[in-house]
Amino acid sequence: MLRLHAGDPMTARPGLVGDVRSIAVLRANAIGDYLLALPAIEAIERAYPEAAITLLGTPWHAEFLSGRPGPVDDVVALPPISGVSTSEPGYPVPDETCAELREREFDLAVQIHGGGRFSNPFLRSLGPRVTAGLRSPDAEELDRWVPYTYFQHETLRFLQVAELVGGLAERLEPRVAVTGRDRAELAESFGEPPSGLVALHPGATDPRRRWPVERFAEVADRLGRPVAVTGNSAEKDLVEATIAAMRGRGYPVIPVVGTLTLGGLAALYERCDVVVANDTGPRHLAAAVGTPTVAVYWCGNLINAGPLTRTAHRPLVSWTTRCPSCGVSGVDVVAERCEHDGTWVADVSVDDVTEQAEDLLKEYGNG
Structure with a gap:
């Protein structure tokens, strides 16, 4: 559904907004969320090659994207704002943040963040000439919007938004450049990674998405290759438990826990022949730097965030639709999350x- 403001200047290409020099894109969450949105941001850049794109994100976006080739020209790291840059309640929009962003006089502001209950009023408060984005039934309208429904792949959802403003899609799977700084960080921390390296990532923010660590360990034992087991500082126990469960140990094992920035992790994954992971941001990062992936997905998450291609990316799907402990539905979008x-x-x-x-190692492996 395309909603057009009556005064929008249009050109021959449907949706294109005239005289756009500055664009704000709201996507203020985690690494996997950003990567799922990257094809849409690239589509917007292709439609407006002379415009500057500002990502309204969080501090990690500013660090990760600094000096990195891509469609984002600069990042505004938002303070905590409930429903916008944090899921925690009690953080209203700071007046000074709105004032500073209004001074930028954005010609176009695009919301590819969610249903819009909180993010659409925030976007409108910045005073852009044209707004576009997603809208759930309880959210304010933007000048141009598409309906937000939960079970839709995020990348395709965001490309629909890009299309509202004339965005031209070039690819479906995101790609991220690995920089010299990333590779230098990896070399300083770990030296030269062994040939034939496989990475395991047993963590996931939602514990319900975690495949048992013993199974990751068994996969490593069966593959019999050098292994890096990755995780952030909060996932140290998962990394240690995975390594402890390995039986073969006829291969080098490298724990990588909270020691690399996202850029350094990207450089590590670039050196791997395959990454085996849960449905999590590092899986998206590995794929974005061109490394084949195998990932364990819950069926609902596969719909929203799974890889869109299957040549180098192989999702294995769990068809569990009810909580194994209490039986509550996981596919009812209005059901309360149970405590398990x-x-x-x-x-x-x-x-x-x-x-x-x-199979992927036979096709892509070097070890």
């Missing part, structure tokens, strides 16, 4: 994950 944090993806087998990893 047990895995929902235990029905994915080690055999299936290993088979896909071995």
Whole structure:
């Protein structure tokens, strides 16, 4: 559904806004969320090659994107704002933030952040000439909008928004450049990674998305290659448990826990032959630097965030639709989340994950 403001200047290409020099894009969450939105941001850049694109993000965006080739020209790291840059309640929009952003006089502001209950009023408060984005039934309208429905792939959802303003899609899967700074950080921390390296990432923000660590360990044992086990500082126990469960140990094992920035992690994944992971941001990062991936997905998450291609990316799908502990539905979007944090993806087998990893290693592996 295309909603056009009556006064929008249009050109021959449907949706294109005239005389755009500055564009704000709101996407203020985690690394996987940013990467899912990257094809849409690139589509907007292609439509407005002379305009400067400002990402309204968070501090990690500013650090990660600084000096990195891509469609974003600069980043405004937003303070905590409930429903915009944090999920925590109690953080209103600071007046000074709105004032500073209004001074930039954005010609176009694009919301590819969510349903818009909080983000659409925030975007409108910045005073852009034209707004575009997503809208759930309880959200304010923007000048141009498409309906937000939960079960839709995020990348395709955001490309619909880009299309509202004349965005031209070039690719569906995101790509991220690895810089010399990233590679230097990896070399300083770990030296030269061994040939034939495989990475395991047993963590995930939502514990229900975590495949058991013993199964990651068994995959490593079966592959028999050098292994890096990655995780952030909060995932140290998962990394240690994965390594402890490995039986073969006839191969080098490198724990990588909170020691690399996202850029350094990108450089590590670039050196891997395959990454085996849960549905999590590092899986998206590995794919974005061109590394084949095998990932364990819960079925609902696969719809929204799975890889869109299958040549180098192999998702293994859990079809569990109810909590294994209490039976509450996971596919009812209005159901309350139950209190249980047990895995929902235990029905994915080690055999299936290993088979896909071995297939990718035959095609892409160097070790």
